[in-house]
Amino acid sequence: MKTVSDSKRAFYAAYPRPINSIYRRVIEELLVEMHLLSVNADFKPDPVYYLGIVTSFERLMQGYQPESDKEKIFNAICTSTDGDPQNFKSQAGILLTLAKDKSIDELMAWLSNPSAEGEAGYIVEPIKAIANNDNFKYSRPFAIGVYTLLEECDSKAVQNQEKRDEIVGTIAESFGLPSEKMKKDLELYRSNLEKMEQLLKVIEDVLEASRKKREKREQEKIDLVKKEDQVNEEVEEATAE
Known part of the structure; x- marks a missing residue:
């Protein structure tokens, strides 16, 4: 069976660049979590899980530099745990779109009996199967996916802990x-x-303070050069006289 070490090696082979230390723990925890789920016999990925992975990655990786590397890192996490990054994003995006313009009550009713037409139809059956699966493997990304859907419907309601707990309990x-x-x-x-x-x-505050100090030093250099030039001009004028 594939081990955590195998997945980590695969990740660093796919993305060999150094990772900013602030974000390294986020990436490794997500990688380990996805690996453990991928090798669990009871686990079957579903659109809610995909949404949870995509959302947690995007939010916990905000501010990462260079910004262009975020997609490469996400792709490496997915492929190293035998997942398809495009499938993650596609199903997550379709599910989130279906939640738009729904109230929380409408969303909860939809989750109980999901339906969709056209290209969105293929994500319905995996969601329906969850309630009928006695061995459904719950995961933290699934909870985050549910939370993301609730946020999309009513961001203010989920900020209230009592209301949020009530909704989550019902789901x-x-x-x-x-x-x-x-x-x-x-x-x-x-x-x-x-x-x-x-x-x-x-x-951000540290970088701003650093920028101001740098600008101050540069201005001081400019002022010094101007002063030296002025002194030289005065010397030349005095000599000429």
Whole structure:
């Protein structure tokens, strides 16, 4: 069976560039989580899981530089755990689109009996199968996917913990999922997002202070050169006299 070390080697082979230390833990934790799920006999990926992976990656990797490398890193995480990055993004995008313009009540009703037409139709059956799967393997990315859908419907409602817990509890019950585990996973996720935002703010402040110091030093050099030029001119004028 493929090991975590195998997946990590595959990742660093696919993306051999150094990774900013701030984000290394985010990437490795996501990689390990996806690996452990991929080798679990009871686990079957579904559109909600895909949405959770895509969303958590995008939000926890915000501010990564160079920005253009984020897609390469995401692709490497997916392929190293035997996933197709385009499939992740495609199914996540379609599911999120279906949630748009729905109220939370409409979303919950839809999740209980999902339906869709056209290209969106193929994501319906995997969602329907969740409630009927006695061995469904719950995962943190699944909870994040649910949370992302709720945010899309009513971002203000999910900021209220009591309201959020009530909604998550109802969804967990309808799918036969561990309600308390989902709530704790989402609290941790929200906490990690807040910490990342705070860290980025600190970095931004440090960079801004550094920029101002650099500009001040450059201005001082310019002023010094101007002063030296002025002195030289005065000397030349005095000599000429």
